[in-house]
Amino acid sequence: MKQTGGGDDAKRRAGESAADIPGDGDVVGLGTGSTAAHAIRELGERVDAGLDVRGIPTSFQSRELAREAGIPLTSLDEAVPDVAIDGADEVAADGALIKGGGAAHAREKLVDSAAERFVVVADPTKESDRLSQPVPVEVLPDARAPVADAVRSAGGDPTLRAAERKDGPVVTDNGNLVLDCKFGTIDDPHGLARTLSATPGVVEHGLFVDLVDELHVGTDDGVDVTRY
Numbered sequence: 001m002k003q004t005g006g007g008d009d010a011k012r013r014a015g016e017s018a019a020d021i022p023g024d025g026d027v028v029g030l031g032t033g034s035t036a037a038h039a040i041r042e043l044g045e046r047v048d049a050g051l052d053v054r055g056i057p058t059s060f061q062s063r064e065l066a067r068e069a070g071i072p073l074t075s076l077d078e079a080v081p082d083v084a085i086d087g088a089d090e091v092a093a094d095g096a097l098i099k100g101g102g103a104a105h106a107r108e109k110l111v112d113s114a115a116e117r118f119v120v121v122a123d124p125t126k127e128s129d130r131l132s133q134p135v136p137v138e139v140l141p142d143a144r145a146p147v148a149d150a151v152r153s154a155g156g157d158p159t160l161r162a163a164e165r166k167d168g169p170v171v172t173d174n175g176n177l178v179l180d181c182k183f184g185t186i187d188d189p190h191g192l193a194r195t196l197s198a199t200p201g202v203v204e205h206g207l208f209v210d211l212v213d214e215l216h217v218g219t220d221d222g223v224d225v226t227r228y
Ligand SMILES: O=C[C@H](O)[C@H](O)[C@H](O)COP(=O)(O)O
Pocket: 031, 032, 033, 034, 035, 036, 086, 087, 088, 089, 099, 100, 101, 102, 103, 104, 105, 108
């Protein structure tokens, strides 16, 4: 069941709690979105205070934020992340996630899955017994129609994500399009993840299964930590 208690304070508490994790010498995957942004800003404060970390951004947004915060950057070509800190759009009881509300899930999955420890930061509104939000699917521009057909065959209802401040679709940091795919309550996230991953033209989908090590949920007066 969906929880109440969202809001920026809860996100901030979660982000700051996760920013406690990296130690000197660590490489940190820097997630995307409003909750991960709190962790990035807090890490920046710690870098100012002498913490020696390098960040691997997961999007244009997190790269810009990390630069502003003064976090030295590196890449997956140079280093393996010790920890990745990232947000989520929905978190199921078993730790399965839906991500991609900001269309950053392809690079997020790359960095988050490469990390030794993947930490999710969220507010209580993201928690759910089972996943039921639309699944963002990043597709090559030429693959929009065939992927939409494949999604329908898998029982989904795809919608091309429209940009808010321009006419036309959202174009991802990788130059692709996003289909938001409604499946209702997802009974078998593993099976759906396999089906989407096997569809030609799908660059990446926002189902993150069996990836999360730790969940930090900011509450009204603290942070609840769950380990998987
Ligand atoms: O593409 C964006 C990401 O997956 C975000 O991590 C996700 O949408 C959560 O963002 P927020 O913390 O702003 O709710």
